[in-house]
Structures are given as C-alpha cells and as structure tokens.
Amino acid sequence: LHLSFLEKMKSYGKLWVIFSVSVLCASTLAEIAENVCREQAVGRELCPELFLLGAQKCGSTAVFRALTENFKLDLTLPVGIPLVKEPQFFNYFYEKGWSWYIGAYGFRKSTDQVGIDASADYTAFAQAPVRIQAGMNAEKLRFIMIMRDPVQRAYSWYTHVHAFEMFYENYREAYLCFDYKFSLMSKYATEAIAKCMQAAGSPPEVFAACYHMARSQTYPSYRNHHVYVEETGMTTAYFDIIAYHFTSGLYGYILAYWFKFFAPEQFCFLVYENMVENPLSEFAYLKPCVEHFGRQINLETKSVELPKANVQVCQNCAYYEQLSEENFKAVGASLHRELYLDSNELVRRTLREHYNRTDVRLWEIDYGSGYRLPGSVAEDLNSALKS
Numbered sequence: 001l002h003l004s005f006l007e008k009m010k011s012y013g014k015l016w017v018i019f020s021v022s023v024l025c026a027s028t029l030a031e032i033a034e035n036v037c038r039e040q041a042v043g044r045e046l047c048p049e050l051f052l053l054g055a056q057k058c059g060s061t062a063v064f065r066a067l068t069e070n071f072k073l074d075l076t077l078p079v080g081i082p083l084v085k086e087p088q089f090f091n092y093f094y095e096k097g098w099s100w101y102i103g104a105y106g107f108r109k110s111t112d113q114v115g116i117d118a119s120a121d122y123t124a125f126a127q128a129p130v131r132i133q134a135g136m137n138a139e140k141l142r143f144i145m146i147m148r149d150p151v152q153r154a155y156s157w158y159t160h161v162h163a164f165e166m167f168y169e170n171y172r173e174a175y176l177c178f179d180y181k182f183s184l185m186s187k188y189a190t191e192a193i194a195k196c197m198q199a200a201g202s203p204p205e206v207f208a209a210c211y212h213m214a215r216s217q218t219y220p221s222y223r224n225h226h227v228y229v230e231e232t233g234m235t236t237a238y239f240d241i242i243a244y245h246f247t248s249g250l251y252g253y254i255l256a257y258w259f260k261f262f263a264p265e266q267f268c269f270l271v272y273e274n275m276v277e278n279p280l281s282e283f284a285y286l287k288p289c290v291e292h293f294g295r296q297i298n299l300e301t302k303s304v305e306l307p308k309a310n311v312q313v314c315q316n317c318a319y320y321e322q323l324s325e326e327n328f329k330a331v332g333a334s335l336h337r338e339l340y341l342d343s344n345e346l347v348r349r350t351l352r353e354h355y356n357r358t359d360v361r362l363w364e365i366d367y368g369s370g371y372r373l374p375g376s377v378a379e380d381l382n383s384a385l386k387s
Contacts, residue, residue: 036102037136046076046105046115047136050293051143054120055248057156058146058272061085064118066283073295076115078104085118090132091125098135114293124248126208129261141266142289143258147347148272149363150249150340151332155323157245158182162317174238177229180319183331184231189246190338192225192239197339203256203346210253212244246339252346264354273361285357333367340364 037047052067054060064085067073078087081104087093089101105115122128123145132141162180165171178184193210200209208214215221222240229236236242258267268289274282280299290297314320323331336344344363351357 037098040108040137040140042108042111044108045102046108046113047102048076048078048105048115048117049137049141050075050114050116050289051122051132051141052116052118052120053143053145054123055146055148055153055251055254056120056124057153057160058120058148059270059275060118060120060146063144063146063270063275064116066279067116067286067290070301071283071297073290073297074114076105076113078115078117079106080104086120087117088119088121089117090128091119091121094127094131112294114295123251123254123258124211124244126211126214126257129258133261138262139266141262142292143262143267144270144286144289145251145255145267146270146272146275147251147360149361149366150246150251150343151335151363151367153249154186154245154335155182155328157248158185159314159317159320162314162320166317170238171241174236174241175319177232177234177236178242179232181321182323183321183327184229185242185245186331186335188227188229188236189239189242190335192222192227193243193246194338197253203253204260205257206253207247207250207257210250211247212240246335249340250343252343252350255350256346264350269351269355269357271360274359285355329367333364336364336367 036045040047040049052060052064068075068077077084081087081100087101087104089096093100122132132138161171161175166175175185178188196210196214197206200206212222222243223238225236225239225243227236227239228234255267265288268286270282270285280301283297284299287297314322341364348358348360351360
C-alpha cells in the first residue's frame with residue numbers, strides 16, 4: 001500500500017517534488033531547532049534554560065512572580081502563546097513543533113540572557129525530561145521544583161477542578177462516577193496506583209510506569225482502567241483524570257526518574273510549607289540555580305509574601321465535597337499509609353544526601369499515628385522530640 005501510494009505521487013511529477021521537499025523541510029526544521037537550543041548563539045533563537053517544574057498547586061505562580069517581579073532577575077518570558085507562564089510544550093503542545101516553542105522567546109541578544117519556562121505540570125509527565133534532554137543543551141539547564149504535602153496538593157487540585165474545569169465533559173464524567181467526592185476518588189485511586197507501584201520495580205522506574213498517562217506492558221493504562229464503585233453503582237470512566245490528582249504527588253519517585261536524565265546539582269528545591277512560614281529563608285535554596293546564570297537573589301527584600309497566588313475557594317461549587325477536619329485527616333492518613341509513605345521518605349533521603357537538607361516536613365505526621373514510620377523518619381522524629 002505504501003509503495004502504491006509513492007508510485008501515484010511520482011506520477012504527478014512536480015507535485016511529488018513539492019511533497020518530498022515538504023517532508024524534508026519538516027524534519028530539518030526540527031533538527032535546526034534542536035541545534036539552536038544546544039548552541040544558544042547570540043543572534044539565534046533563544047531557548048529557555050531555567051525551568052520552574054512545579055508540582056501543580058504547590059505555589060508555582062507565586063514563585064514565578066517572585067523570580068520575575070520581586071527579585072527582578074531579568075528573565076525572558078515567552079510571548080504570543082496562550083499562557084505566558086506555562087508554555088506546556090514538553091507535555092501538551094509538543095506536536096506544535098520546536099519552532100512554535102522557541103519562537104515565543106525571540107532572539108538571543110547577549111550571552112547572559114536567560115529564558116524561563118514555568119510549566120508547573122512537567123513533573124506530572126514522564127515524557128517531559130526525555131524531550132528536554134534530547135533537544136536542549138542539557139548540562140546548561142537548571143530546574144526548580146516545589147513540593148507540598150501530597151494530600152493537600154491533591155485536594156487543592158480537586159478544588160481547582162470544581163472551580164475551573166467542570167465545563168469539560170470528560171471531567172464531569174470522571175467525577176460523576178465518584179459522586180464528585182474526593183474521599184471516594186482517593187479510596188479507589190489508591191488501590192489502583194499502589195498495585196501499579198508494587199509491580200513497577202526500582203524507584204527510578206515507578207513514576208514512568210504509574211503516572212496518570214502511563215501505558216505499561218505490565219499494568220493497563222488508567223484510561224482503560226474500569227472499576228465498579230460500590231457507593232455509586234457506577235463504573236469508572238476517564239480514570240486517568242482521577243489518577244492525576246494522586247500520582248502528581250509521588251515526589252520521591254518523580255525525583256528518582258528525573259535524575260536519570262539530569263544531575264542532582266542541576267536542581268533546586270522549595271518546600272511549600274516552609275515558604276508559607278518564612279519565604280525569604282526558603283528562597284535561599286534557589287541560589288545555586290540562579291547564580292549559575294549570573295543572577296543574585298536579594299534576600300533583604302521585604303516585598304515577598306508567599307504563597308497567595310491562584311488561591312481557589314469553592315464556596316458555591318456544585319457537588320463539591322467540603323471535608324471536615326476529622327474526615328480530611330482520615331482520608332489523608334489512608335493516602336499517606338497506602339500511597340505516599342515510601343515516596344515521602346525517598347524525598348527526605350534525597351534532599352539529605354544530595355543537598356544536606358533536613359528541613360522537609362514530616363507530612364504524614366499531620367494525619368495522626370497508627371501506621372509504621374520508615375527507619376530514618378523515625379530517627380529524625382525521635383531526634384526532633386529529644387531536642
């Protein structure tokens with residue numbers, strides 16, 4: 001069939017030439033764009049080198065504003081695309097091509113010019129680091145990642161969906177199966193994700209195998225995962241939408257996965273809860289990433305208050321489940337026990353070993369006792385109690 005098609009095209013003479021050249025140009029444009037991003041030469045297209053990865057609902061908008069407005073780091077932003085802060089190229093819009101992406105940043109005017117891509121959803125997609133490494137000057141890049149209690153993060157995204165995403169039919173169908181309740185979503189998502197994680201193997205492989213859009217040979221995709229929800233008498237639809245709430249908080253496995261493509265020294269980490277309590281102190285951890293580009297963070301500034309951007313209140317949202325403090329703690333305890341405990345410990349171990357940080361909150365402790373603590377977590381807790 002393919003040969004027959006080619007023979008027909010050849011019979012059209014000039015049309016065949018035009019077709020061939022078009023195909024060649026399309027592939028060549030992609031290669032040129034990648035070379036431009038690797039070279040980063042003055043006078044050529046500017047490619048971003050500083051990435052604010054997310055995770056979503058962890059204060060990324062507030063951090064973005066602090067970097068670009070409060071600290072005035074002179075960062076080049078993309079223009080002419082739907083979301084200036086979030087190009088979302090390496091996850092949602094990769095098919096638009098490199099020319100669409102780097103064209104938004106204009107041309108490099110000097111060697112010290114730095115572009116920023118603050119797409120807070122990159123950490124939720126396994127293909128993002130693969131594409132970034134393949135097309136850019138990987139060693140020059142720096143990444144900022146923000147982490148928050150994964151249960152609070154998931155509930156915040158649940159609130160966001162009720163406030164802004166319910167006009168999408170697939171979101172409505174996905175939520176309807178669970179009577180729009182976060183508590184039911186967490187119950188059934190935990191079972192499916194935990195089962196996938198058990199079959200995935202070593203930590204660097206867990207996220208790629210079990211993130212919300214994964215299509216693993218050893219485990220069926222969440223989109224095709226259909227389970228009967230006893231409480232509603234319905235069978236799940238668009239389960240990947242539900243899984244996203246929870247897989248995006250598997251920070252430990254996300255880190256292990258990204259470290260397959262980039263060195264630990266290319267990352268700087270912020271902890272949401274620390275930012276709330278003392279934003280300037282937490283921003284000191286960004287110094288290695290911004291100083292890499294010859295920028296300085298002025299920690300004497302008094303104008304940084306974090307995080308207050310993009311706060312969603314769902315007072316009038318239909319079907320929104322406003323959990324009481326007691327019920328929220330029960331849901332959170334179950335999620336940490338069944339889904340996040342090992343991931344949380346991996347975060348703390350990673351930040352302790354690579355960045356000498358011991359100030360990551362023991363998120364699971366906020367939900368009460370009644371389940372085991374990993375060894376080093378128990379040691380940290382005991383030390384804290386003694387001191």
